[in-house]
Amino acid sequence: MTVRVRMAPSPTGSPHVGMIRTALFNWAFARHHGGTFVFRIEDTDKERSTQESLDAIIDLMRWLGLDWDEGPEVGGPYAPYFQSERGDRYADALARLLDGGYAYRCYCTAEEVKERTKGAKVQGYDGHCRDLSADQVAAFEAEGRPGVPRFRMPEGSITWQDLVRGEITFETQFVPDYALARASGDPLYTLVNPVDDAAMRITHVLRGEDLLSSTPRQIALYDALKELGIAEQTPEFGHLPYVMGEGNKKLSKRDPEAHALAYRDQGYLPEGLLNYLALLGWAIAADRDVFSMEEMVAAFDIRDVNPNPARFDLKKCDAINAAHMRLLSVEEITNRALPYLKRDGVLTDPVSPADQQLLELAMPFVAERINKLTEASAMLGFLFVEEADFTLDAEDRAKLVETDDGQAAVQAAYDALRSCEPWSAAAISDALTTALVEEMGLKPRVAFGPVRVAVTGRRVSPPLFESLELLGRQRSLGRLLAVLS
Template sequence: MEHKARVRFAPSPTGDLHVGNARTALFNWMFARREGGCFILRIEDTDESRSDSAYQTGLLEDLKWLGLDWDEGPDIGGAYGPYRQSERLDLYAAHLKKLMDADLAYPCYCTEEELEEERRTLILARRMPRYSGKCRNLSEKEREALAASGRKPSYRFKVPRTTIEFHDLIRGPMRFEGEAMGDFIIVRSNGMPAYNFAVVIDDHLMAISHVIRGEDHLSNTALQILLYRAFGFDEPVFAHHCLILGKDHAKLGKRHGSVSVGEFRKQGFLPEALLNYLGLLGSSFAGGREILSRDEMIGAFSLFRASKSGALFDEDKLRWLNAAYIRNASTDALLVRLEPFLRASGYRPETLDAVWLKNVLETVKGELTTLAEIGDHIDLFFDERYSPSQEARRLLAAPGAREVVGAFGAYLNRAQGDAAEIYAAAIRHAKEKSGARGKDLFMPVRAALTGKIKGPELDKVFVILGKESAVKRLKRAEQEIIKA
């Protein structure tokens, strides 16, 4: 086995990339980069009924979008390929033969119905549901008869009645009793390898040094260690991180809302923000910081600081992080990322003045928590989209609002010169004439100018709108007050 750390992320192309799996990929990637090792991408596509090439394409795209790169994989090759399990079937067949020749595995002719009945009986008897082993000691004649009847066998590993112990880098000493497991399937009746069988062979042949994955694989690890020992393979180092949980402390699933990388991508989350947040879940970075670049995350990552307890997924915290990344992004870079979201909101960026659009974005980006919100925040700069909200109408109808808006508008009608100076002077005039202060002064002006009761700094909004647009809107606002 090589001395250089070699880790892998091995998703199944049976669905979209779940944020929990993305975090597993991230932990493996950070470990490899910190240790100067190799990060390998392997596709576990032996479930023919559920695997889909479209999902595989999506998995790779989402990983790349997050900024995770790999050193070996199905798209770039490598010295230990192929990197799709469906292309490694001859290797699994050869290793099954080794176990059969050593009398460590046997064919099982039980049907699914028989196995289910056996399981039901054990549960009713309040016993642990595990395979009874009834095919383990069939004679050759009995096996031939079952095969002749048309039954296709699966193959099971003969589990020794022994204790399996290993040290987990995150969880410490672990212990499982082989007696409680039952002989498990290593090759299905359709000839496809079962998960635990294929994983052991692949990890060994690919010289994987560390297996970093979720705690839901702990019971699998015990089975895999039995196979490592049966083959005489060196065992990798295991590290099982905690799972991501919903607010109800159950494993994060669709009932909790968005759970896939693709969903967050479509909603306008930045890859840096999502990656940063996933890195915080179940891991404390050195220094206790929360906003870190990829390189900073690599430098601060350690499996020894990984949590054993479940990590709660807090979308509000993710939105806070995303908003911080948006605020800190350069306007030019942000404009490129915003283009599809602008189009989805009905805008054509190529028809808008570039300098004007940059000024608008500079003004509103502090209000955004996701890129998808851009339409709701820039519509206030378009006169044709100006339409006071219900909240704005109520505010404009409040006592004193008409006097504030009227005084502000009266000054605008006769003002000339720089827009910023006009705004400041108009506010002073409205204050003097109405006697309003604080929110009683600024909120009616905001409602009249933007049609909203919240938004970016009003002086900056006014400069972009200009006097002419502001005057038109004030007249419209006065009409709203009269209607009210």
Template sequence: MTVVTRVAPSPTGDPHVGTAYVSLFNWAWAKRNGGRFILRIEDTDRARSRPEHEVQILEALAWLGIVPDESPAVGGPYAPYRQSERGALYAEHAQRLLASGRAYRCFCTSERLAALREEQKAAKADLGYDGLCRALDPAEAERRAASEEHVVRLAVDKAGTTRFIDLLRGEIVIENRTVDDQVLLKSDGMPTYHMANVVDDHLMGVTIIMRAEEWIPSVPKHVMLYDAFGWTPPTFAHVPLLRNADKSKISKRKNPTSLLWYREQGYLPEALLNFLALQGWRPDGDVELFDVDTFVERFEPSRISTGGPVFDLTKLDWVNGEKIRALAPGELARRLVSGGFAAGWTEERLLAVLPLFRERLVRLSDFADQARYLREAVEPCLDDLLPKIKKEDPGVVAAALAEAADLLEARAGQADEPREEALRALAASRGLKVGSLFMGLRVAVTGRGASPPLLPSIDLVGAAESARRVRELAARLVPAC
């Protein structure tokens, strides 16, 4: 049987990292098995759904390289893939349920429902619909339905238990008395998630549902629906929820959750993917870095671990640094330019300076700041310099810097070693520690106490300009009277 997976995000906000996480698994599993991966938009909440968010979701997943075989954008044999456009289908299926007595119309107002909930809370009773309208005569309900606002609810048999197999956890048994008479069709005619996902997953031929574990408690409703329709449920695999540091479900208040943010920060898509895959899965005992093809080749849903992983950016940073260093120089240059991280730079010029920066970049966005001194004179950070030379005489340092400036100009174009030797000799002749001289030059030329290697930096800046910056700093160390 062809493997068919899906992801069903709601277009109610920025594209979410959790969507990427679940999509990755679903996409990879379909791909590994030569199956189909469907992206379905769950936009049945008319108040919160926005078309622009749908576009962003598609774009963010495309950025990651996760391309659905079927989606609102490319269509497919089971179109439409937007639930708001599938209303007739849900109405028709609700009708079937109504006819077989597995669902009923409910005319209760939201006010009554709210009051009911308060009562139940106060009495510490189980929460849920009390079934008032379930007692209505069906013919009578049908009559009222023509003119009165109402919803359609699932008629849950409260006796016994519902059991199902979760691929990661084994059998899960839930008492039916805890299952609510869930609303299937809202008063605006839109289906709820429960109704829509069951109907769509069945109609679209989905064979395995991989989604977040927050859905486990509602699986019985879904199982009952499959049963009411006479359908066989797909396999269920509930993946753990990504967590904040305090273990609560990941949230934008405590973590960056927008995929747009990761792109803007200069995380490589392959790094984010690798990192996300690591949250619950790894190919082999010790291997942590792998490319997406390897992931697709080896991914096995049943081996996803069940503990909720705390989302930790420091590990992502490490993965990103590794992936950056694994990039061919030309490719890194391309990414910097196309991602907008190197404004004013051409790929060709970038190629010449990248050897100095590639092992210093954690995020692509680090480049602009680290390389600023190549394009303009950066205000020297004296706080970086002064502590390093506090044992030296400022006048001596200034004089040595001035001399070094001359030397650098005179020896422009020379190889690194002879110039370095000359600088060392210069420091020695002035009674300076080599490090003090170099630090002075570094702060003068790059503005910072931490920078790429000095001589190559000077070559890139240009000997004349470098010398100018050095003289300027020297003058500052000993102000002329």
């Protein structure tokens, strides 16, 4: 059997990290088995689906490198891959389900169902319209009542071997007959999802634990679709663990950590984010957390996924991302940081030859110090800013520069550097060490802190002596003099 899995998000909001974790596991499963990864858009919710959300999902998948074999922008043998363009298929399947007796029309109002089931053990629809006579149907239609098509759940139990959780059984008496479409005829997720999976020959469905309760309904529907000749097989199911946030609550869209696009904006590496999300339920080894996506594909087995909820730990996510930063060459970090430097206004677009040369000289001193690509802007901004626009961090200035000791250190540094020759990191180091450490008796941290803030604007910067060399004599002395006056 050729493995075919799918990722089917709804374009109704900002992409959630849980969605990306699901996409990653499906992608890794397909790549491990040499199968097909299908990307399908479930946009039947016309009121909430937006082009902006769709674009965000596609951009995110592209940025992460989760390439799909079939779907938007790629095409494939089972196009279209937008549910909004597959209405004729759903209408045909629904008609055949009704004609075959697998579904029936329900004429109850929500208020009637609620009143009838008040205090009942099984909440939800009570099957009132399951066996209406022709006269009863005619009477309801004469009243102008809309008929909602419901699937007729079979009696007994439904069992499947979950790829993550093992054998699961549902008694169908606790699974009410469910709606397949609205009274208007617009199909619901409960119908379109299995119909599309059947049409696209999906062999495995890997999805979140929150959809576990819908699985017995879908398995029953697959059985009906197979008897009608619409489906060839029932896919195997695997339900992935919840991603939890603070307080052991499910990570919701309201939680800041949930917004997947924010990680790109904040300068995370795609491989760092994917590595961390993979750890939310899976591990490549008991003593190893950092790995490449190629290594994950080679090792991934869906049966190794832990069914227990996984807690999202932002500190660990940062640490994993930092580990991946350390694996990149200086040249690669420079190339990846460039868009953020332009976005933050540190560099112009296009970058001038002089600024490009300065960036290449400065980046080796920064690459080992930044854990996210956006940190390059804060680290390097002092080199590219116009002198009229250069400012000091207010807190750092107050603590280190505007004190008597700070002013004395800056004055001594200014005096020592005025005659520094040549203007090199080594000569600058000798001059400042002699003036501030040996002659003034200051500890290096106390001695160089005020100087660092004066010339770079902040306490955290590239190495001080190299920073002064890159900044140049005139600009360095000018900044020292500015804080003295």
